[in-house]
Amino acid sequence: MVSEPIVIENLTVRYGKSVALDGLSLKVREGEIFGFLGPNGAGKTTTIKVLLGLVYGESGTVRVHGLSPTDCGARRRIGYLPEEAAYYRFLTPLEILRFYGALFRIPRRVLNDRIADLLRLVGLAEVARRPLATFSKGMVQKVGLAQALVNDPDTLILDEPTSGLDPLSRMELRRLLLDLKSRGKTLFVSSHELSEIELICDEVAIIRSGRMVRTGRLKDIMGSASGVSLERFFIETVSGGAS
CATH class of the missing domain: 3.40.50.300 (P-loop containing nucleotide triphosphate hydrolases)
Structure with a gap:
C-alpha cells in the first residue's frame, strides 16, 4: 500500500x-x-x-x-520554504541554520554535521560565513531550502x-528538488x-x-x-x- x-x-x-x-x-x-x-x-x-x-x-x-x-x-x-524567505541580512547561513536547529533542540554534534551536509547539498559551503547581504536571491533561496531541511523532515x-x-538559479533549484526526491x-x-x-x-x-x-x-x-x-x-x- x-x-x-x-x-x-x-x-x-x-x-x-x-x-x-x-x-x-x-x-x-x-x-x-x-x-x-x-x-x-x-x-x-x-x-x-x-x-x-x-x-x-x-x-x-x-x-x-x-x-x-x-x-x-x-x-x-514537515519542512517549509515560503515564497520570500525573510532573514536578517547581517546573518550568515551558518548562523541561520544553527538558530533554527536549536529551535528543534537538535544535539549540537548532530546539528553541526547536518549543517555541513546541508551547506554542501545546496552549494553554499564556501560562503557559509558570508552575510546574506552579499547574496543573490537565488542564494538566499538556497539558504531557505537548507533551513527547511534542518530538522530532517520527511x-x-x-x-x-x-x-x-x-534561469540558472531555477535550473539549480530544480536539480536540488529532484535530488531530494531521490x-x-x-x-x-x-x-x-x-x-x-x-x-x-x-x-x-x-x-x-x-x-x-x-x-x-x-x-x-x-x-x-x-x-x-x-x-x-x-x-x-x-x-x-x-x-
Missing part, C-alpha cells in the same frame, strides 16, 4: 463570509513531487496554511503523516520556490512556474475558487492534453475549456 503523507478530505475554510476552500480533497504519495496549481486567489496559500497548522478548517479532515497538522509530531516531519512544503529566480523526501510544491512543474512533478492538482478542478498523474494529464504544454492545459482548465 502506498503511504500518503498528506491527505485532505472535503476541506472547507471560510474567512468571515468568504469561502477560501470549498470541499477540497487531495492526497500526496510518499516520495513524490506533487504540484499544486491555481490562479491567484484560488486557495493555494490557505491550503498551505492549513497543512502548517496555522489555519483551521470549518469542516473536513486534514492529516499530515497521519496526524493533525497542529500535532507536534506532524510539525517535526515532507517539504514549498511555496513558489522558483519565484523571481533567473533521497526519499516528499515534496508539495505550489507554483506559477508551470514549465518547472512539468519537468519535476509526478502528480498535479489544479484548483479554482477553492475547488478542485483537475488532479491526477502528470503523465496521464499530459497524455490526454493532445500534446499541448502544461501551461496551455492549465489556462484552458481554469477558464473552463478543458474537461
Whole structure:
C-alpha cells in the first residue's frame, strides 16, 4: 500500500463570509513531487496554511503523516520554504541554520554535521560565513531550502520556490528538488512556474475558487492534453475549456 503523507478530505475554510476552500480533497504519495496549481486567489496559500497548522478548517479532515497538522509530531516531519524567505541580512547561513536547529533542540554534534551536509547539498559551503547581504536571491533561496531541511523532515512544503529566480538559479533549484526526491523526501510544491512543474512533478492538482478542478498523474494529464504544454492545459482548465 502506498503511504500518503498528506491527505485532505472535503476541506472547507471560510474567512468571515468568504469561502477560501470549498470541499477540497487531495492526497500526496510518499516520495513524490506533487504540484499544486491555481490562479491567484484560488486557495493555494490557505491550503498551505492549513497543512502548517496555522489555519483551521470549518469542516473536513486534514492529516499530515497521519496526524493533525497542529500535532507536534506532524510539525517535526514537515519542512517549509515560503515564497520570500525573510532573514536578517547581517546573518550568515551558518548562523541561520544553527538558530533554527536549536529551535528543534537538535544535539549540537548532530546539528553541526547536518549543517555541513546541508551547506554542501545546496552549494553554499564556501560562503557559509558570508552575510546574506552579499547574496543573490537565488542564494538566499538556497539558504531557505537548507533551513527547511534542518530538522530532517520527511515532507517539504514549498511555496513558489522558483519565484523571481533567473534561469540558472531555477535550473539549480530544480536539480536540488529532484535530488531530494531521490533521497526519499516528499515534496508539495505550489507554483506559477508551470514549465518547472512539468519537468519535476509526478502528480498535479489544479484548483479554482477553492475547488478542485483537475488532479491526477502528470503523465496521464499530459497524455490526454493532445500534446499541448502544461501551461496551455492549465489556462484552458481554469477558464473552463478543458474537461
